[in-house]
Amino acid sequence: xxxxxxxxxxxxxxxxxxxxxxxxxxxxxxxxxxxxxxxxxxxxxxxxxxxxxxxxxxxxxxxxxxxxxxxxxxxxxxxxxxxxxxxxxxxxxxxxxxxxxxxxxxxxxxxxxxxxxxxxxxxxxxxxxxxxxxxxxxxxxxxxxxxxxxxxxxxxxxxxxxxxxxxxxx
Numbered sequence: 001x002x003x004x005x006x007x008x009x010x011x012x013x014x015x016x017x018x019x020x021x022x023x024x025x026x027x028x029x030x031x032x033x034x035x036x037x038x039x040x041x042x043x044x045x046x047x048x049x050x051x052x053x054x055x056x057x058x059x060x061x062x063x064x065x066x067x068x069x070x071x072x073x074x075x076x077x078x079x080x081x082x083x084x085x086x087x088x089x090x091x092x093x094x095x096x097x098x099x100x101x102x103x104x105x106x107x108x109x110x111x112x113x114x115x116x117x118x119x120x121x122x123x124x125x126x127x128x129x130x131x132x133x134x135x136x137x138x139x140x141x142x143x144x145x146x147x148x149x150x151x152x153x154x155x156x157x158x159x160x161x162x163x164x165x166x167x168x169x170x
Contacts (some may be wrong), residue, residue: 003117005108010053010123010164014157017046020079025086027078029115030068033107033127036046036114038100039065039132040090044077046161053161055125058154066155072128078120080120081105082169093136111163121166125159132156 020026021044029038045056055077059066069075085103092099102108105116115122133153135144144151 003108005110005122005165007163008164008166009119010161013119013121013164015079018127021077024079025083025090027080027081027086027105027116027119027127028065029076029078029090029113030072030074031114032112033109033114035068036100036107037065037094038078038089038105038116039063039094040086041077049158050128051096052128055123055161056158057159059157060152060154062152063097066137069127069157072102072112074111075104075125075127075157076113076115077120077123077125078115079122081118085116085118110165117167119167121164122166123159123161124163126162127157128160129158135147 022042025040025042027038028041029036031037041057043058047054057075058071085105089099105118107114108117111124113124127140132155135148135153138144
């Protein structure tokens with residue numbers, strides 16, 4: 001199976017990014033077509049930082065995708081995937097087998113970045129910075145207790161959105 005994607009301007013996307021990630025979820029992918037993994041994300045952000053379009057994602061260190069993110073220079077965020085695939089990728093670990101194939105997802109790649117061919121649109125990001133969340137810097141009371149009872153704080157990755165792609169409709 002091979003699907004074509006066309007390059008689009010990320011600033012011209014009409015999608016509501018907050019609704020897309022919070023309600024419909026996204027798949028954060030890292031690796032290469034022959035060894036890739038994805039994890040479902042419902043937290044993240046988008047904007048401009050340091051003069052470029054940016055995506056912000058948060059990954060706990062115990063996730064298999066974390067290791068791939070640490071080894072690589074890039075990640076992708078894919079949207080418009082089937083809910084069942086996103087649920088499986090959120091519950092299963094890539095350490096336990098090929099969850100991407102089990103989810104019915106097939107790799108597409110460009111510029112050293114990989115994403116599922118089944119996505120409607122994707123943001124291709126080069127890592128710009130990474131920072132571990134520190135509960136001492138939380139300003140809102142109760143965040144650490146509510147979201148980190150195991151003290152497994154996320155690492156925030158800031159990615160420069162270098163390209164956006166949409167599945168070609170033929």
